[in-house]
Amino acid sequence: MANVGVIGAGSWGTALSVLLDDNGHQVTIWSIDLEEVKMLNEQREHAKKLPGVKLSDKMVITGNLQEAIEGKDFLVLAVPSPFTRATAKKMCPYVAEGQKIVDVAKGIEESTLKTLSQQIEEEIPQADVAVLSGPSHAEEVGRKLPTTCVIGAKTKKTAEYLQKAFISPVFRVYISPDILGIELGGSLKNVIALAAGMADGLGYGDNTKAALITRGIAEIARLGMKMGGKLETFTGLTGIGDLIVTCASVHSRNRKAGYLMGQGKSMQEAMDEVQMVVEGVYSAKAAARLAEKYDVSMPIVTAVNQILFEGKKARDAVNELMLRESKNEHASLPWPDEV
Numbered sequence: 001m002a003n004v005g006v007i008g009a010g011s012w013g014t015a016l017s018v019l020l021d022d023n024g025h026q027v028t029i030w031s032i033d034l035e036e037v038k039m040l041n042e043q044r045e046h047a048k049k050l051p052g053v054k055l056s057d058k059m060v061i062t063g064n065l066q067e068a069i070e071g072k073d074f075l076v077l078a079v080p081s082p083f084t085r086a087t088a089k090k091m092c093p094y095v096a097e098g099q100k101i102v103d104v105a106k107g108i109e110e111s112t113l114k115t116l117s118q119q120i121e122e123e124i125p126q127a128d129v130a131v132l133s134g135p136s137h138a139e140e141v142g143r144k145l146p147t148t149c150v151i152g153a154k155t156k157k158t159a160e161y162l163q164k165a166f167i168s169p170v171f172r173v174y175i176s177p178d179i180l181g182i183e184l185g186g187s188l189k190n191v192i193a194l195a196a197g198m199a200d201g202l203g204y205g206d207n208t209k210a211a212l213i214t215r216g217i218a219e220i221a222r223l224g225m226k227m228g229g230k231l232e233t234f235t236g237l238t239g240i241g242d243l244i245v246t247c248a249s250v251h252s253r254n255r256k257a258g259y260l261m262g263q264g265k266s267m268q269e270a271m272d273e274v275q276m277v278v279e280g281v282y283s284a285k286a287a288a289r290l291a292e293k294y295d296v297s298m299p300i301v302t303a304v305n306q307i308l309f310e311g312k313k314a315r316d317a318v319n320e321l322m323l324r325e326s327k328n329e330h331a332s333l334p335w336p337d338e339v
């Protein structure tokens with residue numbers, strides 16, 4: 001049994017708190033929002049974000065950050081990515097030397113192009129930072145449906161410790177040393193999922209969706225490998241696995257926002273309607289800037305940026321993608337008659 005502090009009480013922080021509580025750990029969950037703290041304490045359920053998922057009486061819910069951090073065996077950082085750096089800065093004074101922090105959010109900081117674990121390490125240098133990612137919607141984890149994830153950590157010892165803490169008969173956890181690949185896959189897939197949602201909103205079919213998923217992972221892997229991520233990661237749970245679920249699931253916030261935009265809503269209208277964080281909107285510009293910096297072709301990411309920020313119509317963007325110059329599927333494969 002471990003003492004765990006979960007920082008952030010949105011749908012993912014709440015679902016993981018319930019999982020860890022079911023695993024026998026003592027969980028303290030913190031929210032910046034005192035109304036949310038009061039509501040969770042009174043109702044023992046996040047009715048708006050995770051209806052039907054009960055929080056046990058044993059779980060402590062607090063608005064006091066120090067109480068959620070001090071003396072905990074490990075921390076789970078579950079705030080949406082736009083708040084990661086500011087939250088980490090506030091956490092720093094209470095974090096002990098070597099205290100483990102598992103980041104479970106997915107995003108890239110637009111101004112610095114840093115991943116979330118890199119930001120946390122900058123703000124809390126004394127922490128042992130790890131990540132958890134994979135195809136895992138909170139709504140299904142909350143209902144205890146079989147789910148798989150990956151813990152990325154700097155040492156096998158930390159990875160195995162966290163694997164043991166999270167793993168359960170309904171939540172199978174693998175471990176990996178490729179933190180960068182895991183984080184890039186997790187954040188870039190959200191941008192592609194916006195495009196998949198737009199295709200659904202436009203009334204396109206399964207062929208279109210399969211094309212976006214397959215060409216999408218090709219873009220993610222091209223950039224990710226140039227940045228130092230590993231091919232195996234992009235073909236694994238935190239790469240193609242998470243891309244598939246986010247492009248296909250009725251639970252996906254990114255797919256839903258894209259769907260609404262495909263139906264003609266503005267980016268802001270779509271985000272307001274989803275009412276939970278749409279990370280792809282925050283990571284889209286960073287993805288385009290990384291593509292430029294590393295000189296990698298990312299046509300779907302470029303098209304999503306044009307739709308989000310330059311007023312291009314989704315239908316026109318799809319037409320342009322279809323009419324790009326003809327290509328080999330894999331530029332690296334040699335032709336026997338050309339070698």
Ligand SMILES: NC(=O)C1=CN([C@@H]2O[C@H](COP(=O)(O)OP(=O)(O)OC[C@H]3O[C@@H](n4cnc5c(N)ncnc54)[C@H](O)[C@@H]3O)[C@@H](O)[C@H]2O)C=CC1
Nearest residue numbers: 009010011012031032079080081083105106137138276277
């Ligand atoms: N919801 C899901 O199924 C999954 C979400 N994730 C990732 O986890 C992260 C969180 O996602 P969700 O929980 O779905 O988002 P959410 O939109 O439900 O989270 C909102 C919560 O963030 C906290 N918050 C709001 N403003 C804040 C601020 N200024 N400072 C600190 N905390 C603040 C509050 O507790 C609020 O309830 C995202 O990066 C998402 O991509 C990853 C896997 C699954």
Ligand SMILES: O=C(CO)COP(=O)(O)O
Nearest residue numbers: 134135136137252253254
């Ligand atoms: O990362 C996720 C599932 O693994 C959540 O995706 P959405 O934010 O699109 O719901």
